[in-house]
Amino acid sequence: MIPSNCTFCGLCCTLTVRLSRKDIQQIEKGSGRKREEFAVADADGKPLLKRENGWCTFFKREGGIGLCAIYENRPGNCREFPGKRLCDLAENPIYKHLSDNSENKRVKMLLKNAPISETPDTAIEEAKRKAAEAFKQTS
Numbered sequence: 001m002i003p004s005n006c007t008f009c010g011l012c013c014t015l016t017v018r019l020s021r022k023d024i025q026q027i028e029k030g031s032g033r034k035r036e037e038f039a040v041a042d043a044d045g046k047p048l049l050k051r052e053n054g055w056c057t058f059f060k061r062e063g064g065i066g067l068c069a070i071y072e073n074r075p076g077n078c079r080e081f082p083g084k085r086l087c088d089l090a091e092n093p094i095y096k097h098l099s100d101n102s103e104n105k106r107v108k109m110l111l112k113n114a115p116i117s118e119t120p121d122t123a124i125e126e127a128k129r130k131a132a133e134a135f136k137q138t139s
């Protein structure tokens with residue numbers, strides 16, 4: 001579910017995403033990419049989505065907005081994120097609410113390198129409008 005305050009900042013696409021067998025089959029079928037191209041194993045050998053320079057291998061940015069290249073076939077964890085009506089990370093373009101724990105420090109470093117500052121206000125407003133519409137349709 002897209003949270004109603006989503007700004008499409010894409011920060012959630014820097015997080016660790018566990019993959020189920022069904023996720024892997026769906027992504028292979030939908031994207032034409034093989035498992036070894038988009039999945040890596042964690043310390044226990046369980047599959048995770050591959051990240052490149054900290055961002056999910058399927059993340060792309062168009063017009064300053066973060067998008068998913070496999071949106072229709074995205075993993076279950078991505079579909080469920082954030083699992084509530086509002087995203088706590090929605091202010092991330094200025095990340096003023098992030099505390100300084102080690103995970104957030106990593107995220108802040110990533111954001112520094114992401115072209116979020118190029119996001120035009122109008123694109124953000126349009127994205128918010130679309131997110132609100134999507135939220136109304138799914139709630």
Ligand code: SF4
Binds near residue numbers: 049059067
């Ligand atoms: S699969 Fe899509 S929604 Fe999930 S982390 Fe990657 S880019 Fe983001």
Ligand code: SF4
Binds near residue numbers: 003006009066
């Ligand atoms: S506002 Fe939240 S759900 Fe929307 S893209 Fe950013 S981190 Fe992801």
